[in-house]
Amino acid sequence: MKKMILALALLLPAAAGAQNFGGRASVGVDYKIKKGLHLEAKEEIRTGNYKYVDNLRTSFGISYKPVRFLKVGLTYTLINPYKAGKEITYIENAEEKTLDYYGFWAPRHRIHGDVTGIMRLGDFQFSLRERLMMTHNTDAAMNVYQSTRNALVLKSRLAVKYKGFMNVEPSLAFEIRTALNEPWGQTTGEAQTTKNSNREYYTYTHTGYTHAYNNRYRINLGADINLSRHHSLSPYLLFDYNIDYVIDTNSADNWATKGVRLYTATTGWQEAFNIIAGLAYVFSF
Numbered sequence: 001m002k003k004m005i006l007a008l009a010l011l012l013p014a015a016a017g018a019q020n021f022g023g024r025a026s027v028g029v030d031y032k033i034k035k036g037l038h039l040e041a042k043e044e045i046r047t048g049n050y051k052y053v054d055n056l057r058t059s060f061g062i063s064y065k066p067v068r069f070l071k072v073g074l075t076y077t078l079i080n081p082y083k084a085g086k087e088i089t090y091i092e093n094a095e096e097k098t099l100d101y102y103g104f105w106a107p108r109h110r111i112h113g114d115v116t117g118i119m120r121l122g123d124f125q126f127s128l129r130e131r132l133m134m135t136h137n138t139d140a141a142m143n144v145y146q147s148t149r150n151a152l153v154l155k156s157r158l159a160v161k162y163k164g165f166m167n168v169e170p171s172l173a174f175e176i177r178t179a180l181n182e183p184w185g186q187t188t189g190e191a192q193t194t195k196n197s198n199r200e201y202y203t204y205t206h207t208g209y210t211h212a213y214n215n216r217y218r219i220n221l222g223a224d225i226n227l228s229r230h231h232s233l234s235p236y237l238l239f240d241y242n243i244d245y246v247i248d249t250n251s252a253d254n255w256a257t258k259g260v261r262l263y264t265a266t267t268g269w270q271e272a273f274n275i276i277a278g279l280a281y282v283f284s285f
Contacts (some may be wrong), residue, residue, distance in 0.1 A: 022054070023047040029284060034063035040075075053082040059143070063114075070117040079108040079135075106139035123164030131155040145183055145206050145249050152180040161224075169224040177216035183247055184211035204249055206208035217241045222278075231285050238276040246270045 040061045048054040061075030086106040087098050112133035119126045133153045142149060159173035189203040191225035222236025246269075 004119065009184045014122045015023050019060070020272060020274045022050050022276040024280075026057075026147060026278075028280065028282045028284055029285070038063045052084055055079055055081045059070070069118050071114070071118065073116075075112055075114075075115040077110040077112075079180060080104045081106065081108070081109060083098060106137065108135050108137050108156075110135040121161055125161045125163055127157075127159045127161075129155075129159070131156045132155070143249070144184075146247050148181055148183060148209050154178045154180060159220075164261060167226045169226075171220075171222050171224065173218075173220040173222075175216075175218040175220070176214055177218070179208040179211065180212050180217045182211035182213070182215075182245065183209055204247075205281075206249075211245060213245065215243055215245075232282045232284065234280040236278045240265075240274040242274065 020075060024046050026042050026044035028040065031039040033039060040059070040063065042057075042059045044057040044059070046054045046057070052253060057079050059075055061073055061144070063073035065071045065126040080183055084102055086101045086105060088101045108264060111134060112131050114129055114131045116127055116129040135151045135153070137147065137149050153263070155175060156176045157173055157175040159171060161169050161171040165167050183206065185204050185206040187204050218241070219239040220236055222234055223241075225233045225235075226246065227233060
């Protein structure tokens, strides 16, 4: 436990340089149907910069462990994003008006399947998890030239957990997320500087949803605290480095002629570093 606290202290300078901070809290239940077969449910709240609710997530899943070194699972998650000050346009008395909307908006539906290999060496448990995930965005106004309505993602996670203590199991995990079907296209013509001097304006041709790349790297430092046979608490600290290829283009019918703006003259890559503190409670029975 002392080593875990020391490692956390050494990572605090990195946290100080983070662009964004966030928080997560969840309550879950784990029902054992029989040995190796479990039903799971979880309710989670996520915040952005600890100032506002970002989204609520409700999950239901099933997992099965046919042998001690292999686990498979299937989970559905309903994601309810919270919009603070989203501008809504509407028609009233033949006049177009706008208002700032505050509340939950355009839920997303997510399903993912997991395959996890597990190996135990003394008091250490190593695991490698592959997760294939599909997320459906229900927002009718979504710009499909900038985002994928049915986004496919592969998440690969390597984790190690120390099980030598009495009731505390510290863990460290590294995860790579790969976007499999992001929007893609070609820019042509000579760049023109827009009002925002950091962006350039090009003629753009959308060629489909074929852009696959690693867009997220994560380190998770945490611990499972077994309070009793039925109750467990898991605090964690998540270091999240995110890199996205951002296509800023018009979604109207004439979007191709209006072109595309990239974040620099030669690339559309946008980077962000986030620190997320979380706490998860699970009731097992």
